[in-house]
Every structure is written in structure tokens, then in C-alpha cells.
Amino acid sequence: MDEDVVHLNVWPGEWDLPSADPNCLATLAYCRFSGVPVKIHKDVNPWRSPSGNFPWMKHKDISQTKVTDIFSYLRKQKWGSDFNLSVKQSADAVAFVALIEERLLPGFLHLWWMERDTYTNITRPFYNKATPLPFKFWIPKRYYTRAEQTIYIGQGSQNISQADIDTKVYRDAKDCLTYLSHKLGDQNYFFGDMPSSLDAIVFGYIAPLLNAPLNSNQLTNHIRTFCDNLNTHCCNIKREFFPLSLEEQKAKEKKKVEETEDTEYPNKKRNMILAGVFALTAMITFAFVHGIISIEVIEEEDPS
Amino acid sequence: MTSMLMEAVKIELGATERWPDNVKLYQQYQVEQITFPDYAACLSVKTFLHMCGLQFTTELKVNAEEMSPSGRVPFIQLGPFLVSEMEPIIACVKTRGFQLCSELTDIHKSEMKAYMALIGNTLVNAEHYLAWFNKDVFDEVTKPRYGSMYPWPLDGILPYMKQREVRKRLASLEWTEKSFEEVCEEVLTCCQALSERLDKQDYFFGKKPTELDAMVFGHLFTLLTTDLPNREFALIIQKFDNLVNFCQRIDQKYYKNLNNDY
Numbered sequence: 001m002d003e004d005v006v007h008l009n010v011w012p013g014e015w016d017l018p019s020a021d022p023n024c025l026a027t028l029a030y031c032r033f034s035g036v037p038v039k040i041h042k043d044v045n046p047w048r049s050p051s052g053n054f055p056w057m058k059h060k061d062i063s064q065t066k067v068t069d070i071f072s073y074l075r076k077q078k079w080g081s082d083f084n085l086s087v088k089q090s091a092d093a094v095a096f097v098a099l100i101e102e103r104l105l106p107g108f109l110h111l112w113w114m115e116r117d118t119y120t121n122i123t124r125p126f127y128n129k130a131t132p133l134p135f136k137f138w139i140p141k142r143y144y145t146r147a148e149q150t151i152y153i154g155q156g157s158q159n160i161s162q163a164d165i166d167t168k169v170y171r172d173a174k175d176c177l178t179y180l181s182h183k184l185g186d187q188n189y190f191f192g193d194m195p196s197s198l199d200a201i202v203f204g205y206i207a208p209l210l211n212a213p214l215n216s217n218q219l220t221n222h223i224r225t226f227c228d229n230l231n232t233h234c235c236n237i238k239r240e241f242f243p244l245s246l247e248e249q250k251a252k253e254k255k256k257v258e259e260t261e262d263t264e265y266p267n268k269k270r271n272m273i274l275a276g277v278f279a280l281t282a283m284i285t286f287a288f289v290h291g292i293i294s295i296e297v298i299e300e301e302d303p304s
Numbered sequence: 305m306t307s308m309l310m311e312a313v314k315i316e317l318g319a320t321e322r323w324p325d326n327v328k329l330y331q332q333y334q335v336e337q338i339t340f341p342d343y344a345a346c347l348s349v350k351t352f353l354h355m356c357g358l359q360f361t362t363e364l365k366v367n368a369e370e371m372s373p374s375g376r377v378p379f380i381q382l383g384p385f386l387v388s389e390m391e392p393i394i395a396c397v398k399t400r401g402f403q404l405c406s407e408l409t410d411i412h413k414s415e416m417k418a419y420m421a422l423i424g425n426t427l428v429n430a431e432h433y434l435a436w437f438n439k440d441v442f443d444e445v446t447k448p449r450y451g452s453m454y455p456w457p458l459d460g461i462l463p464y465m466k467q468r469e470v471r472k473r474l475a476s477l478e479w480t481e482k483s484f485e486e487v488c489e490e491v492l493t494c495c496q497a498l499s500e501r502l503d504k505q506d507y508f509f510g511k512k513p514t515e516l517d518a519m520v521f522g523h524l525f526t527l528l529t530t531d532l533p534n535r536e537f538a539l540i541i542q543k544f545d546n547l548v549n550f551c552q553r554i555d556q557k558y559y560k561n562l563n564n565d566y
Binding site: 101175 | 410419
């Protein structure tokens with residue numbers, strides 16, 4: 001039945017992930033966990049989404065654009081992976097989501113938007129590429145401002161310097177990762193053998209940190225050295241719920257081959273031709289100037 | 305601020321006595337001035353210090369907010385150091401060798417931090433929302449109290465400046481877009497989670513109090529006992545019997561022998 005399909009508009013994928021945005025990624029993961037019949041659109045026209053944000057879920061006549069709202073809506077429709085949690089576990093899930101929002105989010109945003117390298121090489125090009133034409137002039141900027149506000153206004157007051165906030169958000173984020181790692185322990189998922197909404201949200205944040213071509217940074221390093229179980233958790237979810245389809249795999253391999261060929265000398269042919277033309281011109285000019293070649297203009301005698 | 309301060313405190317550790325006699329906790333005037341979100345924060349810290357069995361005196365200052373190194377109350381003066389807000393105070397007290405959660409496992413510690421974040425993320429924002437953006441509460445309670453210690457015309461101007469600051473902060477956390485009903489729903493979810501976690505235990509993590517207990521008491525007790533024109537939050541909390549009993553128990557245990565000097 002077409003009516004029963006949930007339409008989901010998300011930011012497109014990157015780095016082998018189905019989406020590059022943590023919220024979209026969390027929603028997609030949740031839908032996969034619970035087998036929601038979902039149709040994914042990678043159309044991110046902010047005028048069509050009611051709040052201008054993504055993910056944007058549309059089911060029958062109802063639209064939702066916030067992760068927690070989408071989860072609770074899906075839960076009400078009896079689609080969900082949280083039904084086998086005990087009451088106490090559900091309470092824990094609520095608390096840990098709050099922990100992530102308060103502790104991890106500011107540091108995460110700081111890494112993607114405030115670190116100059118990441119911003120110019122990864123974040124900005126991604127949003128420029130993903131946003132359709134007229135919007136790309138202001139949408140990335142808007143996200144930037146929002147991230148800045150969340151970090152600097154949400155965290156501190158006027159008595160605290162920016163540098164102190166920078167250290168604080170990273171320290172908080174690393175603490176949060178450690179807490180999550182302790183909570184996960186050596187289980188497969190946070191609450192036993194079945195994935196839950198908390199797993200989806202954690203995956204949304206951790207997967208981009210581990211998969212994007214980021215420079216050496218505090219958060220990724222912290223996960224790799226101190227929270228190895230989070231790393232495994234993320235890889236498991238990716239392997240089990242988001243395996244690359246055959247076409248994607250082929251495309252990836254093709255891209256890889258092209259890249260290895262190209263990366264060493266990206267414009268090999270063009271450069272060779274240019275160099276050849278340049279050398280030839282230089283030699284001919286030299287020959288002319290020194291009189292090795294000379295052109296004599298012989299006026300053809302009129303046959304008549 | 306806090307980070308640099310904490311380093312300094314760590315260096316100082318061991319050099320001086322563990323807990324000097326003249327520790328002071330600063331806050332605004334309790335009866336006339338303090339607004340209830342600030343009061344909840346102060347009560348949390350005080351309860352925490354009582355639970356640790358530490359002595360301190362409360363100093364009432366009109367400009368406590370401006371005196372605080374982070375711009376928020378409460379803050380404590382410990383020897384030459386000023387430490388403000390709950391988390392840094394807990395960390396600072398820990399460096400002096402007092403800790404409530406030393407017996408907890410790593411998982412329980414993580415869970416405790418998660419519930420503390422839940423309160424910070426939900427209840428604190430909801431309190432600010434109610435105090436500064438609910439028209440009745442702002443006009444009848446928050447505005448007169450916040451301006452009460454200042455002469456005309458400051459008593460009219462300062463509350464609006466503070467309101468603007470709070471709005472900016474809540475907007476950055478996307479709380480200003482919420483309607484009052486949505487905020488109530490957030491509070492309900494938060495209380496539900498707390499109530500389920502507490503269940504029938506004495507404290508959140510077994511037989512001994514932790515800083516989470518101090519924080520929960522500080523916020524819930526304030527919301528339950530403050531007389532506001534809008535009692536919506538108190539009504540929500542009263543739906544959960546175990547939380548109400550929990551507040552009464554802590555009140556009995558820590559404040560009765562202080563003659564209810566909160």
C-alpha cells in the first residue's frame with residue numbers, strides 16, 4: 001500500500017554512509033532497526049520542509065522534522081525498536097539522549113564548523129554540493145551561525161572567554177564518549193542484543209567521526225584509543241544494517257581505481273600536451289632568432 | 305574559567321587543610337530577591353555539601369550573580385578560590401577528598417551523569433522558560449523579585465535585560481520555539497524517567513546518596529514548594545508519588561536539624 005510508506009527526506013550520503021548528517025543518520029538507522037517501510041528522498045529543498053530542517057518525515061498527512069519527534073511518532077504507529085526495553089531501560093535511554101545533547105553535541109558541532117581545516121575542506125564543500133542552487137548561498141551560512149550559537153551562547157555567559165569554552169566543549173564531549181563507552185560495556189548494543197533508539201542516535205554521531213576523512217582530532221582519537229567498543233558498535237551497525245549494495249560497491253571500486261590513477265598526476269594528458277607545445281614553440285622561436293630557419297618570401301612571378 | 309581554576313585547585317591539593325572552616329557559599333537574598341531557577345541551583349549545591357558532611361556558611365549578596373566567575377549562582381569561596389556552579393563544585397570537592405559516588409561502578413557513574421544531564425537539559429531549561437516567558441509568572445514573581453534590590457529605574461530595566469539574555473540562551477538550544485504545553489511534556493518525560501529510575505529505592509543508586517540525589521532534590525523541591533501563579537510543573541511532579549516522597553525524605557534528613565534553614 002502506497003499510503004503506508006513513510007517518506008523521508010535526508011541529506012545525501014558521503015564517505016560510505018547513507019547520510020552525512022547525524023540526525024538523518026540516526027533516523028535512517030532507527031527505521032532500519034525496526035523495519036519501517038521507508039522511501040528515502042535525497043531532495044533537500046529547505047522550502048519544502050516545514051521547518052527548513054532535515055530529516056523531514058512525511059507519513060500520510062503528518063510531517064515531523066525533529067529526531068525525537070520522529071521517533072515518538074513512529075513509536076505511536078507501532079513501529080519501533082524500543083518495545084522490548086524495560087521501563088528502566090527506556091528511562092536510561094531518555095537520560096543518555098539528554099547526555100549526548102548536552103555534552104557531545106557542542107563538541108561535535110565545534111569540530112565540524114569551528115575547526116578551520118574541517119570546515120573548509122569537508123563541511124562547507126559538502127553542504128555546497130548537497131544544497132540545490134539558490135539555497136547554497138545562504139543555507140550553509142545559516143547552519144554555521146546556528147552551530148556557533150549552540151556552542152558559545154548555549155554553553156557560557158559573558159564572563160567566560162571563547163578559548164575556555166573551546167576547551168570545555170571538547171572536554172565535555174570526550175567525557176560523554178567515555179560514559180557512553182562504559183554504558184555499552186562489552187554488549188552488542190546498549191540494551192542487550194537488540195538495537196534501540198539510543199543505538200541509532202549514538203551511531204548518528206560516531207559514524208561520521210570515524211568515516212569522514214577528518215584530520216587528526218581529539219574526538220576521533222579519543223574514540224580510537226579509549227572507546228574501542230564504540231568503534232566496534234558503529235562498525236557492526238554499519239555492516240549489518242547499511243551494507244553497500246552491489247552497484248554502490250562497484251561504483252566505489254571504480255571511483256577508487258580512478259582516484260589512484262588520477263591522484264598522482266590529475267591532469268597528466270593536458271600537461272603533457274601543454275609541455276610539448278611550449279617546448280616546440282620555444283625551439284622554433286630560438287631557431288628563428290638565430291637564423292637557423294628562415295622564411296623567405298618569394299613573390300611568385302606572375303605567369304602571365 | 306572553571307578549567308583553569310580546576311588545575312590550580314589540583315596543584316594546591318595537599319598543600320593546605322582539606323576543608324577550611326571559612327568556606328562560604330554566595331547567593332542572592334533568599335526571601336526577597338532570588339528567582340526560583342537560581343534558587344533550585346543553589347539548593348542543589350547546598351544539599352550536595354550537606355550530603356558530603358561539609359561545613360559552610362551562606363552569604364547573601366545583592367550582586368552575587370555579578371560576583372560569580374561564570375556569571376551564575378551559586379559559587380563557593382574555598383580559601384583563595386572561587387568555584388561556581390554544580391559540576392565544577394563537585395569536581396573541586398572531589399580534589400579535596402570528598403566524594404559521594406566513589407563506590408559506584410563505572411556503568412552507574414555513567415548513568416548518574418546521564419540523569420544529571422537530563423535535569424540540566426530539561427528541568428533547568430523548563431524552569432527558565434516558566435520564570436521568564438510565562439507572562440503571569442514573569443509579571444507577578446520573576447520581575448518584581450529580580451529588580452527588588454535595585455533603585456528606580458534599574459528595577460524595571462534589569463529584569464528585561466536578564467530576560468533578553470535568557471531568551472538568547474534558550475533560543476540557541478531551540479527552546480523558544482516550544483509552546484508551554486510542549487515544555488510541560490518535556491518536564492513530564494523527565495519526571496517519568498526519574499521516577500522509573502528511582503523506583504522503590506531510598507536513593508537513585510541504592511542506599512547512599514549521590515550528587516544526582518542532591519540535584520534532583522534541589523530542583524523538584526523548589527518546584528514543589530515555590531508558590532507561583534502557574535503551578536503546572538508542581539502538578540506534574542505530584543503525579544509521581546515516589547518522587548514526592550523522595551523529596552520529603554531528603555528534606556527530613558538534611559534540613560530538619562538545621563531548623564529548615566535552606
